[in-house]
Amino acid sequence: MSREGVASARRSSEQLSEVVPxxxxxxxxxxxxxxxWRVIDVLAHLGALAHEAVDPPFPDPSWPKNRERYHDMRVDERRGRSHAEVIEEWRRFTPQQLEILEAAQHGPRADEPVLVAGLGNYPRHLLANTMxxxxxxxxxxxxxxPGGPLPFRVPPPDDELVVPAIEFMLAGIPQMQxxxxxxxxxxxxxxxxTGPGATTATVLPPAEPNGPLTVEPGIADGAAARVHSTATDFIAWSTTRTAWRDHCRxxxxxxxxxxFLNCLNIV
Known part of the structure; x- marks a missing residue:
């Protein structure tokens, strides 16, 4: 299960709640x-995700199929709101989102596949890692x-924070693109x-034409190359926030x- 994902999501949300004021x-x-996106738009995005987790909207076929464009749409819907209104939505729904994710760690539905539009299928319990x-x-x-504009500090990342995020990212590699x-x-x-969130995994080519990639833990036989990076840098470059060449050996x-490195873009 992904109880570690719930703990990580809760800690990061608490750190964000200390920054917001x-x-x-x-x-x-x-x-x-x-x-x-402005900083307030980033918070609007997190508030929108929390709101949808608590009160899922009825699907609309006109919505963008691309996940990034879908997020843009949700942020655009909130651009006319005041800062206080955006903050209130995030504050109101985030605790409820965490309760839902905690409940998803238990019972027969925990392993039930859930389609996240534009991102693929994940076991219900792993949605905590998404948050x-x-x-x-x-x-x-x-x-x-240093990447963003706010001059505030939060505690350095550790395994408890980073491991669940990396687990979701690796699960998404075969599906997102x-x-x-x-x-x-x-x-x-x-x-x-390496570093906080350290892990080693192998990306395997499709087993059949037009099939998906596979990501397996450890080092598989016949590996042609190894990409070395810290796990925290991986979060930045694999999401194209920074260039992989600045972080990878x-x-x-x-x-x-x-x-692969030129194409990878985890959402």
Whole structure:
């Protein structure tokens, strides 16, 4: 189960709740590191996700199929709201979202697959890791310095915070980009992530034509290249917030890894 995901999401949300009262109007209007979004828009996005977890909207076929564009749509719906209104939505629904994710760790439905539109299918209990990733990433990489504009500090990341986020990201690699990303992998590639959240996993090419990638723990036989990075940097470069070349060291056949690294974009 993903009880660790709930704990991580809760801790990051608590850290964000300590930052929110420190931000003035100018800070909320500052450009975040998430392209096209102000800091207040980042919080609006997290509030929208929490609201949807508690009160899922009825699907509309006109909504964007691309997950990033869907998030843009939800943020755009909130652009006319005051800072206080955006903060209130986030404050109101986040605790309820955490309660729902906690409940999803128990019972026969915990392993039930859930479709997250534009991102793939995940066992219900792993949705806690999705929130852990979202809040950690947006707070630390989009809102706060050095990547973001806000000059506030939160405690350094540790395994408890980072491991669940990495677990979700690795689960998403085979699903989020589908054939586009799968076409870049012809031989096994190892991701060797160090520091808080450290893990080692191998990205395997599709087992059949037009099939998905597979991500397995550890180092698989026949790995052509290894990509070395800290886990915290992986969160930044695999989401294209920073360039992978600024953080990664490749050993083995670099030409095998570069197409994958150029294409990877975890949402």
């Amino acid at each position: 420190l931000v003035d109007d100018r800070g909320w209007e500052s450009a975040s590191a998430c392209a096209g 852990a990733f979202n809040v950690l990433c947006h707070l630390r990489y989009d809102m706060l310095e 589908g054939p586009e990303l799968a076409a870049t992998v012809s031989r096994p590639l190892v991701l060797e992530l 490749i050993t083995g056949e670099a030409a095998t890894a570069v197409p």
